[in-house]
Amino acid sequence: MERTLVLAKPDAVQRGLVGEIISRLEGTGLKLVALKMVWMDTEMARRHYGIHRGKPFFDGLVQFITSCPLVAAVFEGPKAVEIARKAMGDTDPARAPSGTIRGDLALDIGRNIVHGSDSVENAEQEISLFFKPEELFSYERQIKPWIIES
Ligand code: IDP
Ligand code: MG
Secondary structure (H helix, E strand, C coil): CCCCEECCCCCHHHHCCCCHHHHHHCCCCEEEEEEEECCCCHHHHHCCHHCCCCCHHHHHHHHHHHCCEEEEEECCCCCHHHHHHHEEEEEEECCCCCCCCHHHCCCCCCCEEEEECCCCHHHHHHHHHHCCCCCCCCCCCCCCHHHHEE
16 A cells, blocks of 8 residues: 655644644545654755755755654555645645645745655655654554545
8 A cells, every 4th residue: 555754844843733734634534654753863854855955945945854843644545645745735835726735824835834755666765764664553444445445
């Protein structure tokens, strides 16, 4: 089953929006399989955002993401990567539609409150950066047939 990494970023922690972010993603029907608070260090941040190294916003992004603890979660389900990113909306909150997390709760691309993996491959790498295998839970939900047809 597909998994994706979700981060309620330091701005979400500061603004008291962690519960709302997790709640909106739970509401999609995706299954929460891991959750913890993490204070990223510079090395971890540079690894997580390695693809953006050299871009003008990179140093500010690393500074921001390490400035305060964040909350990391793993959600699981069919098309988890795509479903979670759709719930978050575009990277720039100004372009994110109403009804999405960023569209409703953020204003600035540099303070867009949430991260979601952008591919299944990247999700696997990102999850392994944040979580040990034993921190990912495997369990059944009785409600599953009411959320997933087969
Ligand atoms: P994503 O978070 O929607 O996947 P990416 O393009 O991967 O977007 O960028 C990673 C993060 O870098 C964004 O979520 C945002 O926090 C930050 N970022 C991206 N572009 C800019 C920018 O132009 N200015 C400031 N921060 C940016
Ligand atoms: Mg990205």
